[in-house]
Amino acid sequence: MNIFEFDRSAPLIELRGVHKKYQMGEESIHALKGIDIRIQSGEFVAVWGPSGSGKSTLCNLIGLLDTPSAGAVHLNGQDVTKLRDDRRSEVRNKAMGFIFQSFNLIPVLSALENVMLPLQIAGVSAKVARQQALERLAEMGLERHKTHRPAKLSGGQQQRVAIARALVSAPVLVIADEPTANLDSENAVKIIDLMRDINSKKGTTFIFSTHDQRLLERVGRQVLMHDGEIAEDKLPEKPEAFRVAGVSR
Ligand SMILES: Nc1ncnc2c1ncn2[C@@H]1O[C@H](COP(=O)(O)OP(=O)(O)OP(=O)(O)O)[C@@H](O)[C@H]1O
Numbered sequence: 199m200n201i202f203e204f205d206r207s208a209p210l211i212e213l214r215g216v217h218k219k220y221q222m223g224e225e226s227i228h229a230l231k232g233i234d235i236r237i238q239s240g241e242f243v244a245v246w247g248p249s250g251s252g253k254s255t256l257c258n259l260i261g262l263l264d265t266p267s268a269g270a271v272h273l274n275g276q277d278v279t280k281l282r283d284d285r286r287s288e289v290r291n292k293a294m295g296f297i298f299q300s301f302n303l304i305p306v307l308s309a310l311e312n313v314m315l316p317l318q319i320a321g322v323s324a325k326v327a328r329q330q331a332l333e334r335l336a337e338m339g340l341e342r343h344k345t346h347r348p349a350k351l352s353g354g355q356q357q358r359v360a361i362a363r364a365l366v367s368a369p370v371l372v373i374a375d376e377p378t379a380n381l382d383s384e385n386a387v388k389i390i391d392l393m394r395d396i397n398s399k400k401g402t403t404f405i406f407s408t409h410d411q412r413l414l415e416r417v418g419r420q421v422l423m424h425d426g427e428i429a430e431d432k433l434p435e436k437p438e439a440f441r442v443a444g445v446s447r
């Protein structure tokens with residue numbers, strides 16, 4: 199089974215009847231209660247809703263960072279629910295990029311070295327990794343900051359380094375769990391617009407979670423979570439403004 203052979207007839211992501219329960223001593227927390235969703239390649243999806251509604255749990259399941267208690271996760275038409283851990287890591291490394299609320303940059307590495315890291319872990323030569331990382335940093339407007347360590351960068355700049363790092367392996371899917379939660383509103387808007395720009399230029403699929411309703415007007419599809427369920431799955435009012443070349447739903 200090769201997950202990377204693109205099956206155009208299948209959605210990029212499909213969750214079928216997905217439940218997630220966490221056991222906390224005696225108590226069982228039902229974090230996801232039957233999620234059914236399909237996301238096509240090239241979509242830009244916001245997952246929003248109150249704290250504790252299940253946004254991170256949903257992101258983690260789609261990102262193969264966790265497994266459902268019941269139901270199935272399909273990627274490109276393949277059931278990945280029961281893949282072995284090493285295969286899950288392989289799919290993550292080759293096909294996905296992650297952006298986190300707390301940036302998760304390595305403090306002792308420069309911006310450039312942070313962005314190079316995923317490629318070096320994948321065995322790409324330092325020369326090629328450096329070239330690719332420089333290109334991604336330039337796209338984020340960070341060329342001048344390439345030698346700076348994270349502590350020398352603003353929050354917005356650090357998150358742009360993290361986006362460059364998420365994109366450096368040319369993933370088909372980027373998952374961003376609250377990427378703007380530690381940013382002021384001006385930088386939050388910039389980060390979302392940068393991700394949208396990459397989405398429309400390269401067709402990279404983005405799923406991001408947020409509390410911030412003001413960001414939703416910039417987004418193609420809005421999935422509202424409430425108490426472990428999808429309360430609303432809203433498409434843009436003007437779909438033509440959000441359509442990406444080659445994407446049909
Ligand atoms: N590892 C875990 N162990 C136990 N319970 C968990 C775990 N992760 C999440 N939960 C619980 O599952 C529910 C959903 O949590 P989740 O983190 O997905 O919500 P969220 O929408 O991302 O919230 P926030 O906006 O605060 O990030 C919550 O009740 C939470 O306490």
Ligand SMILES: [Mg+2]
Nearest residue numbers: 253254255376
């Ligand atoms: Mg969360």
